Amino acid sequence: MVDRWVQDHQRDSWRKQAKASGYRARSAFKLKQIHDRHKIIDSEDSVLDVGCHPGGWAQVAVELVGKKGKVVGIDLKSCVPVEGANLLVGDITDPFAQQSVLDAIDTEVIDVIISDISPHITGKWDIDQAVSLMLVADVFDFALPLLKYGGHFVTKLFQGVGVEEMIELVRPHFQTVKRFSPMASRNSSSEVYLVCKFHTPKRGPDWQIRPQFEDALESRKGGPEPLDDVEPVKSTFRIMKKRTPEE
Numbered sequence: 001m002v003d004r005w006v007q008d009h010q011r012d013s014w015r016k017q018a019k020a021s022g023y024r025a026r027s028a029f030k031l032k033q034i035h036d037r038h039k040i041i042d043s044e045d046s047v048l049d050v051g052c053h054p055g056g057w058a059q060v061a062v063e064l065v066g067k068k069g070k071v072v073g074i075d076l077k078s079c080v081p082v083e084g085a086n087l088l089v090g091d092i093t094d095p096f097a098q099q100s101v102l103d104a105i106d107t108e109v110i111d112v113i114i115s116d117i118s119p120h121i122t123g124k125w126d127i128d129q130a131v132s133l134m135l136v137a138d139v140f141d142f143a144l145p146l147l148k149y150g151g152h153f154v155t156k157l158f159q160g161v162g163v164e165e166m167i168e169l170v171r172p173h174f175q176t177v178k179r180f181s182p183m184a185s186r187n188s189s190s191e192v193y194l195v196c197k198f199h200t201p202k203r204g205p206d207w208q209i210r211p212q213f214e215d216a217l218e219s220r221k222g223g224p225e226p227l228d229d230v231e232p233v234k235s236t237f238r239i240m241k242k243r244t245p246e247e
């Protein structure tokens with residue numbers, strides 16, 4: 001009970017601070033704290049903000065990149081415009097929405113990708129956590145080819161099954177991959193941010209995260225499920241009875 005009260009109180013306090021500072025959501029402080037610690041966005045950078053509604057991260061990103069920078073965001077829900085950012089509506093896993101992001105970026109490569117994406121919460125923790133990790137894998141697969149050599153990538157993860165596998169798959173794409181829990185999200189949920197710095201593009205057929213992540217989860221479960229539509233094969237195995245002297 002006391003823990004719950006403390007959590008609610010802290011969340012309220014970040015919400016009040018966000019309102020007083022002109023930010024749309026307390027999540028703005030999470031990005032500020034990630035940036036203060038890890039220095040991910042420079043002035044004049046181009047930034048892609050995935051899962052940008054209501055626009056708190058976009059507001060912070062616009063401040064950091066300044067007038068010569070560029071911020072493009074995308075979310076399933078439409079945002080009230082943020083001056084200096086181009087916030088699109090669409091599903092980041094949908095090729096049509098992906099094309100609209102590419103059109104809006106309008107440069108060959110992007111400097112920084114920030115993703116606070118979280119799926120619709122059903123309340124069933126293991127399902128929500130698994131769906132969220134698959135979504136993160138999809139964001140990596142769409143966005144990694146756009147990220148410049150040396151660029152940075154920040155993504156939210158929900159702690160649980162598969163997080164270690166995800167981190168191991170992402171590691172070869174960056175010089176450093178670290179977990180960070182900003183003050184503004186501490187005690188409030190099991191979310192953690194993965195701060196991936198200095199992109200070192202991984203080439204070759206196995207660069208994509210999602211298929212490897214699915215394989216890693218399969219082998220964690222002990223291999224693929226048996227198929228039920230396979231015809232049974234007649235066994236040739238027989239139990240031989242030992243002959244007794246009378247037989």
Ligand SMILES: C[S@@+](CC[C@H](N)C(=O)[O-])C[C@H]1O[C@@H](n2cnc3c(N)ncnc32)[C@H](O)[C@@H]1O
Pocket residue numbers: 024025027028050051052053054055056057058074075076077090091092093116117118119120
């Ligand atoms: C925690 S909110 C982001 C808050 C945001 N960073 C801010 O500071 O205002 C997570 C967002 O992810 C979005 N989202 C979930 N699935 C998505 C998808 N497939 N494509 C785009 N956005 C998605 C949700 O609509 C939700 O608005």
